[in-house]
Amino acid sequence: MDPSFLSVFIAFLVIALTCFIYYFVVLAIIHPLQKIAGPPKKNWFHCQLDPLLDASRSARVHEYYVQKYGRSIRLQGVFPFEQRLITLDPLSIAHVLKNSAIYEKPWPSRWLITSLIGEGMLAAEGLMHKRQRRVATPAFSIQNLRGLIPVCLTKGNQLRDRWMQMIHDQGEAAHIDVCHWISRATFDVIGLAGFDYNFDAIQDESNELFMAYKDMFETAVSQSNPMVTLCRMLLPSLFSLMREPTMLTIQSCQEVIHRVAGDLIQDKKAKIAHGIETGVPYAGRDLLSLLLKSNVDKDLPRDQQISDADILHNINTFMFAGSDTSSLSITWTLLLLAQNPSAQDRLRKELLSVLPTSTAALSDLTEDELQSLYANVANLPYLDNVVRESVRLIPPVHSSIRVATQDDEIPVSKPYFNADMTPGRRETISVSKGTLVHVSIEGFNLDKEFWGEDAWEFQPDRWDHLPEEAAALPGLYSNTLSFSGGPRSCIGLRFSMIEIKAFLYVLLTNFVFKPTEDKIMKANVVLTRPYVKGKYAQGSQCPLIVTPYTKK
Numbered sequence: 001m002d003p004s005f006l007s008v009f010i011a012f013l014v015i016a017l018t019c020f021i022y023y024f025v026v027l028a029i030i031h032p033l034q035k036i037a038g039p040p041k042k043n044w045f046h047c048q049l050d051p052l053l054d055a056s057r058s059a060r061v062h063e064y065y066v067q068k069y070g071r072s073i074r075l076q077g078v079f080p081f082e083q084r085l086i087t088l089d090p091l092s093i094a095h096v097l098k099n100s101a102i103y104e105k106p107w108p109s110r111w112l113i114t115s116l117i118g119e120g121m122l123a124a125e126g127l128m129h130k131r132q133r134r135v136a137t138p139a140f141s142i143q144n145l146r147g148l149i150p151v152c153l154t155k156g157n158q159l160r161d162r163w164m165q166m167i168h169d170q171g172e173a174a175h176i177d178v179c180h181w182i183s184r185a186t187f188d189v190i191g192l193a194g195f196d197y198n199f200d201a202i203q204d205e206s207n208e209l210f211m212a213y214k215d216m217f218e219t220a221v222s223q224s225n226p227m228v229t230l231c232r233m234l235l236p237s238l239f240s241l242m243r244e245p246t247m248l249t250i251q252s253c254q255e256v257i258h259r260v261a262g263d264l265i266q267d268k269k270a271k272i273a274h275g276i277e278t279g280v281p282y283a284g285r286d287l288l289s290l291l292l293k294s295n296v297d298k299d300l301p302r303d304q305q306i307s308d309a310d311i312l313h314n315i316n317t318f319m320f321a322g323s324d325t326s327s328l329s330i331t332w333t334l335l336l337l338a339q340n341p342s343a344q345d346r347l348r349k350e351l352l353s354v355l356p357t358s359t360a361a362l363s364d365l366t367e368d369e370l371q372s373l374y375a376n377v378a379n380l381p382y383l384d385n386v387v388r389e390s391v392r393l394i395p396p397v398h399s400s401i402r403v404a405t406q407d408d409e410i411p412v413s414k415p416y417f418n419a420d421m422t423p424g425r426r427e428t429i430s431v432s433k434g435t436l437v438h439v440s441i442e443g444f445n446l447d448k449e450f451w452g453e454d455a456w457e458f459q460p461d462r463w464d465h466l467p468e469e470a471a472a473l474p475g476l477y478s479n480t481l482s483f484s485g486g487p488r489s490c491i492g493l494r495f496s497m498i499e500i501k502a503f504l505y506v507l508l509t510n511f512v513f514k515p516t517e518d519k520i521m522k523a524n525v526v527l528t529r530p531y532v533k534g535k536y537a538q539g540s541q542c543p544l545i546v547t548p549y550t551k552k
């Protein structure tokens with residue numbers, strides 16, 4: 001071998017090894033988090049996240065960790081030597097979520113989202129995120145979301161008709177996988193509300209755009225092998241060359257979305273431009289029209305506008321962030337009500353109290369009548385308690401993660417322990433640039449110290465006399481982290497409340513829900529989803545016995 005080649009090769013190896021040792025060994029050993037208590041590591045390659053992400057035991061594990069190590073805990077992450085902070089201290093969580101300029105989403109999460117739906121609001125950071133959020137915010141105002149009310153009630157009613165037909169075909173009751181059907185219905189809602197496009201998925205699932213979105217999201221969910229995902233992330237060109245099946249599926253879905261949704265964008269832009277020319281503004285109230293209008297608003301400086309590509313990425317983002325999350329919330333609520341028949345009866349009674357006095361079917365009501373019906377529904381106190389409780393108890397997004405982009409001091413309000421289990425004396429925890437902070441939404445929502453001994457139970461009445469400790473917690477929605485908090489909190493909170501309440505109204509005034517013999521388990525597969533025990537291979541499902549409600 002050529003001696004000069006050999007020396008270059010050896011020099012390269014030495015540099016690579018030095019970098020490796022510095023970044024993964026020296027930095028790991030002097031890492032400030034080493035000073036914080038946490039469960040013992042078996043070895044430097046032992047990932048300690050599994051128990052926190054395993055939905056069948058995560059609540060118990062969080063409780064155990066807090067009792068043993070305090071509310072600021074050091075854990076070993078996915079990569080060897082990677083130290084993570086998991087915090088269940090409300091002050092620390094508020095600090096991390098509020099300071100989005102310091103605590104960003106880590107690049108692997110952003111890469112995964114971007115490779116699927118583009119760099120929309122969910123993945124963007126810094127100025128790009130600010131600009132996108134600013135353009136999108138008006139679309140989610142109370143006034144603009146009024147258009148969503150008739151969409152949700154009408155789609156709820158179509159789902160009702162489908163289920164009535166299934167019950168009729170099966171006899172007096174039907175076993176219905178409510179997870180599957182509600183997902184179809186919420187896709188319809190986000191299609192219409194998102195860009196005025198009817199997937200008509202309640203009727204059948206053959207629409208080209210619906211299938212593209214569905215396949216793409218399911219592919220993302222089923223990519224459960226982290227090693228393959230990591231390789232795809234690091235070597236995308238190689239995977240593309242190898243014509244790897246996951247990549248091919250995503251690419252072909254993206255082609256359909258770009259073509260169909262791209263045409264919709266051009267069509268809307270032309271209508272808005274025509275409205276400006278003629279002085280008769282285009283009346284479209286879907287998110288796409290509102291985004292496009294907000295983007296050309298005269299009060300928005302030109303350098304704050306976003307491109308057509310960004311508009312499409314954000315519509316994709318709303319499809320991604322707003323379909324499964326809402327459908328899972330409705331599904332979990334129905335399951336909890338099926339398991340708690342007295343709460344179900346009480347809620348139905350309350351919902352029936354606002355049923356329109358006219359004999360007209362929901363489908364015959366005018367838009368004004370639908371609006372006033374929903375206004376009554378939205379104000380029902382027990383419905384509000386049920387929704388808060390269900391979203392607290394089973395948050396569809398179980399956790400979130402941030403990375404510190406600079407050294408920082410995270411304030412603590414509760415005692416923490418040093419690595420040798422002596423009590424910590426400082427009022428902050430030091431984190432260095434690059435440290436990952438794990439925010440456990442579920443662990444926070446189920447914390448018995450704040451919510452009381454019955455924190456793991458479905459108790460809608462708790463909201464009438466919330467413990468002081470819980471009422472002081474941060475969080476965008478009802479002192480929970482279910483919709484996160486701070487500048488990166490969920491923009492779709494109001495949207496999903498309308499959807500959840502409208503669907504519960506239609507479904508509970510028409511049907512009675514009972515559990516089947518199957519045991520439904522929670523599993524975290526990107527989101528917290530229901531599975532039948534022993535039938536994980538069949539995918540997420542939530543079968544319930546559904547019978548028509550007949551007025552006594």
Ligand code: HEM
Nearest residue numbers: 122318321322325326329397400482483484488490492496
């Ligand atoms: C029950 C339903 C929903 C739940 C539980 C939920 C929960 C969340 C959570 C926890 C986050 C923060 C994620 C993180 O920081 O890692 C988030 C962000 C987001 N959600 Fe939702 N969401 C729901 C419905 C919706 C809907 C209906 C839409 C849109 C139509 C939506 C759009 C978004 C967007 C765009 C973001 C990113 C915001 C940003 O980074 O600025 N979500 N959501």
